[in-house]
Amino acid sequence: MDNKLVFEVERLLNEVKNKKPLVHNITNYVTVNDCANILLALGASPIMADDVKEAADITKISSALVINIGTLNERTIESMILAGRKANELNIPVVFDPVGAGASEFRNATTKKILEEIKISVLRGNMSEVKFISGLKSTTKGVDASENDVKTCNDQGIKVARNLANKLNCTVAITGVTDIVSDGERVAILKNGTKMLSNVTGTGCMTSALVGGFCGAGSDYFIAAISGIISMGIAGEIAFEKAGKIGTGSFHIAIIDAISNLDSETIRNMIKIK
Amino acid sequence: MDNKLVFEVERLLNEVKNKKPLVHNITNYVTVNDCANILLALGASPIMADDVKEAADITKISSALVINIGTLNERTIESMILAGRKANELNIPVVFDPVGAGASEFRNATTKKILEEIKISVLRGNMSEVKFISGLKSTTKGVDASENDVKTCNDQGIKVARNLANKLNCTVAITGVTDIVSDGERVAILKNGTKMLSNVTGTGCMTSALVGGFCGAGSDYFIAAISGIISMGIAGEIAFEKAGKIGTGSFHIAIIDAISNLDSETIRNMIKIK
Amino acid sequence: MDNKLVFEVERLLNEVKNKKPLVHNITNYVTVNDCANILLALGASPIMADDVKEAADITKISSALVINIGTLNERTIESMILAGRKANELNIPVVFDPVGAGASEFRNATTKKILEEIKISVLRGNMSEVKFISGLKSTTKGVDASENDVKTCNDQGIKVARNLANKLNCTVAITGVTDIVSDGERVAILKNGTKMLSNVTGTGCMTSALVGGFCGAGSDYFIAAISGIISMGIAGEIAFEKAGKIGTGSFHIAIIDAISNLDSETIRNMIKIK
Numbered sequence: 038m039d040n041k042l043v044f045e046v047e048r049l050l051n052e053v054k055n056k057k058p059l060v061h062n063i064t065n066y067v068t069v070n071d072c073a074n075i076l077l078a079l080g081a082s083p084i085m086a087d088d089v090k091e092a093a094d095i096t097k098i099s100s101a102l103v104i105n106i107g108t109l110n111e112r113t114i115e116s117m118i119l120a121g122r123k124a125n126e127l128n129i130p131v132v133f134d135p136v137g138a139g140a141s142e143f144r145n146a147t148t149k150k151i152l153e154e155i156k157i158s159v160l161r162g163n164m165s166e167v168k169f170i171s172g173l174k175s176t177t178k179g180v181d182a183s184e185n186d187v188k189t190c191n192d193q194g195i196k197v198a199r200n201l202a203n204k205l206n207c208t209v210a211i212t213g214v215t216d217i218v219s220d221g222e223r224v225a226i227l228k229n230g231t232k233m234l235s236n237v238t239g240t241g242c243m244t245s246a247l248v249g250g251f252c253g254a255g256s257d258y259f260i261a262a263i264s265g266i267i268s269m270g271i272a273g274e275i276a277f278e279k280a281g282k283i284g285t286g287s288f289h290i291a292i293i294d295a296i297s298n299l300d301s302e303t304i305r306n307m308i309k310i311k
Numbered sequence: 312m313d314n315k316l317v318f319e320v321e322r323l324l325n326e327v328k329n330k331k332p333l334v335h336n337i338t339n340y341v342t343v344n345d346c347a348n349i350l351l352a353l354g355a356s357p358i359m360a361d362d363v364k365e366a367a368d369i370t371k372i373s374s375a376l377v378i379n380i381g382t383l384n385e386r387t388i389e390s391m392i393l394a395g396r397k398a399n400e401l402n403i404p405v406v407f408d409p410v411g412a413g414a415s416e417f418r419n420a421t422t423k424k425i426l427e428e429i430k431i432s433v434l435r436g437n438m439s440e441v442k443f444i445s446g447l448k449s450t451t452k453g454v455d456a457s458e459n460d461v462k463t464c465n466d467q468g469i470k471v472a473r474n475l476a477n478k479l480n481c482t483v484a485i486t487g488v489t490d491i492v493s494d495g496e497r498v499a500i501l502k503n504g505t506k507m508l509s510n511v512t513g514t515g516c517m518t519s520a521l522v523g524g525f526c527g528a529g530s531d532y533f534i535a536a537i538s539g540i541i542s543m544g545i546a547g548e549i550a551f552e553k554a555g556k557i558g559t560g561s562f563h564i565a566i567i568d569a570i571s572n573l574d575s576e577t578i579r580n581m582i583k584i585k
Numbered sequence: 586m587d588n589k590l591v592f593e594v595e596r597l598l599n600e601v602k603n604k605k606p607l608v609h610n611i612t613n614y615v616t617v618n619d620c621a622n623i624l625l626a627l628g629a630s631p632i633m634a635d636d637v638k639e640a641a642d643i644t645k646i647s648s649a650l651v652i653n654i655g656t657l658n659e660r661t662i663e664s665m666i667l668a669g670r671k672a673n674e675l676n677i678p679v680v681f682d683p684v685g686a687g688a689s690e691f692r693n694a695t696t697k698k699i700l701e702e703i704k705i706s707v708l709r710g711n712m713s714e715v716k717f718i719s720g721l722k723s724t725t726k727g728v729d730a731s732e733n734d735v736k737t738c739n740d741q742g743i744k745v746a747r748n749l750a751n752k753l754n755c756t757v758a759i760t761g762v763t764d765i766v767s768d769g770e771r772v773a774i775l776k777n778g779t780k781m782l783s784n785v786t787g788t789g790c791m792t793s794a795l796v797g798g799f800c801g802a803g804s805d806y807f808i809a810a811i812s813g814i815i816s817m818g819i820a821g822e823i824a825f826e827k828a829g830k831i832g833t834g835s836f837h838i839a840i841i842d843a844i845s846n847l848d849s850e851t852i853r854n855m856i857k858i859k
């Protein structure tokens with residue numbers, strides 16, 4: 038266990054609670070309520086705004102921008118680009134969640150456009166999405182990773198993450214049973230979480246939102262990505278303990294409860310990082 | 312009690328859990344999160360996509376399409392039509408939930424257009440909506456059935472369902488205190504549920520989503536419609552038992568819990584079918 | 586404590602439960618599910634419809650209209666105007682929630698347009714939003730009131746509310762730690778609530794929805810505004826008692842539970858009004 042890394046995650050959590058960064062989300066309408074509530078639970082302040090007439094203005098007053106293409110539509114693509122450009126101009130970090138990349142030509146083209154026109158700080162996706170973006174052979178099952186891609190072994194996964202991080206000059210985070218985070222040089226393997234997280238919609242989106250919250254409070258986006266992913270993983274474990282046997286509805290609520298109670302001590306005790 | 316029918320419902324539930332069908336939903340933004348979570352709870356895999364540039368592509372990779380006009384807008388109507396046509400072309404089942412049909416000229420015209428241009432597998436609505444579509448005198452109160460229409464007696468309701476099923480060549484499901492399902496020949500009267508289901512938004516939408524999940528795992532859409540409606544009815548009873556006295560928020564969560572725990576034994580023990 | 590006022594709030598709650606008013610909401614996609622569920626929990630009947638082709642038609646059959654600009658977009662602004670005009674024409678009360686007014690030029694211009702073209706019955710916002718609309722110096726932090734503005738003392742807040750109420754000829758409600766309601770003549774200071782309400786997204790939107798529910802059941806919109814705000818405040822206190830220590834997810838659900846159990850006795854026992 039890398040004690041310095043753990044300490045940095047703990048410190049960043051406290052920074053979020055102190056700074057309450059405003060996080061601008063251009064996201065999908067399926068999980069948007071959860072994304073807002075998880076950011077509030079973390080101690081950040083969410084704002085959702087996706088009209089082309091205000092996207093850049095809202096980014097301007099924010100500490101981070103999260104772009105999520107879960108329910109992409111033509112109206113919001115331009116907003117994503119305008120907000121992203123403004124973020125780049127002002128050095129505001131941008132988290133990109135390429136939900137369902139590989140599942141339709143429209144998502145593929147939009148993902149390509151966003152990556153070409155915006156400098157991303159953290160790309161967070163599942164193995165199918167990240168492989169697709171890397172130009173590797175991937176199979177996708179809608180917005181979830183395919184079983185084939187999930188089997189991608191750690192060694193190969195690390196290579197995928199590191200190569201894409203170098204290519205895009207950003208931090209790449211691949212989440213799944215094991216999470217892999219790399220900024221091209223550093224690599225972290227994260228082992229928190231529970232399989233039940235895949236039975237609730239939006240746990241991926243919420244993770245990206247959390248990463249946005251952490252990015253808004255610090256300047257090392259590799260640490261911010263780890264912090265967001267670890268927070269969701271630990272929250273999943275706590276929620277599973279409390280509500281796993283009750284059902285996925287209660288488990289869903291318990292995730293948000295756990296994030297709202299998350300403190301540095303819990304992170305220190307529960308973090309599983311390599 | 313028709314034992315063969317009960318057996319088929321049980322079998323179909325297990326098929327959903329084995330096949331994890333991808334279900335494409337073009338639906339409203341009020342209850343979309345619940346629709347995604349209820350499909351995951353059932354064991355299916357939801358995808359929401361409503362842009363005209365990808366609707367047909369997403370349908371193409373799905374096992375069922377659910378169209379819900381709860382918060383209809385001009386942008387998504389064309390997506391509904393394109394997705395529906397693609398579904399028809401590939402013999403993918405289409406569930407249609409005509410939310411609020413009868414409440415505005417816009418909903419009426421759209422309902423008409425969808426029924427003219429798309430071959431529906433299951434139409435699920437409340438008594439006001441189904442009467443309206445049947446060209447019968449109905450009164451509507453927004454998106455809920457009017458009290459007058461709810462009083463429609465079973466015998467008359469059966470006639471309405473059977474006639475419309477024959478006219479549209481599909482399965483028609485009218486949900487309410489008693490649920491009536493007919494494919495024009497067969498008729499089932501379902502008695503599961505609780506009045507409290509009408510105190511949570513989206514229980515109708517979730518039922519349609521569940522029907523979509525079952526349609527995606529089998530080829531008898533009459534059985535699939537029964538399975539979806541029975542699942543929600545039983546979940547409502549279990550949730551009422553657990554949380555009915557706590558309040559509608561907890562009851563809402565308990566519905567999703569109950570679907571995530573639903574198995575063939577529970578169905579066998581609790582199903583009320585005629 | 587003004588006993589007559591308390592009695593009127595109690596009476597209006599019972600009126601909502603008897604009349605089950607249909608409340609048309611043109612609102613944001615972040616908290617729309619909560620707005621629908623809180624209205625059902627109260628005993629009202631929600632309908633969400635925001636397309637320009639049906640907005641006025643839906644208002645026509647409703648007892649109140651709630652306009653909320655939380656995730657404003659160009660498509661819905663015209664719907665808001667058309668629905669508002671229809672409401673004015675038919676003397677249907679209009680509640681306006683200017684979410685994030687002050688945060689972007691687009692929201693500011695839209696707020697101005699709505700206030701110019703529609704006669705509002707109740708304007709409900711936080712101190713930053715209301716100060717901005719009043720033309721006073723305000724600072725905003727996205728969709729939440731800024732800490733500076735929250736410190737606005739009661740005496741000054743009363744003046745702000747009363748002046749704006751007179752200027753707009755409506756009831757103005759400023760919600761925060763203390764809530765201030767004025768119709769230009771009468772003033773009420775409301776003290777229910779808990780700080781934890783600001784840790785869940787949409788408690789402001791839900792309050793506006795509740796005000797819409799009460800407006801739909803009576804004709805004194807000053808009393809309706811007080812009733813909606815007091816209901817949320819009391820629900821917040823009950824939810825905090827039950828779930829405050831569990832986390833913000835459970836607290837969120839407990840708010841809806843509490844509204845679904847709200848009766849005149851609870852109001853009488855818990856109301857804190859000056």
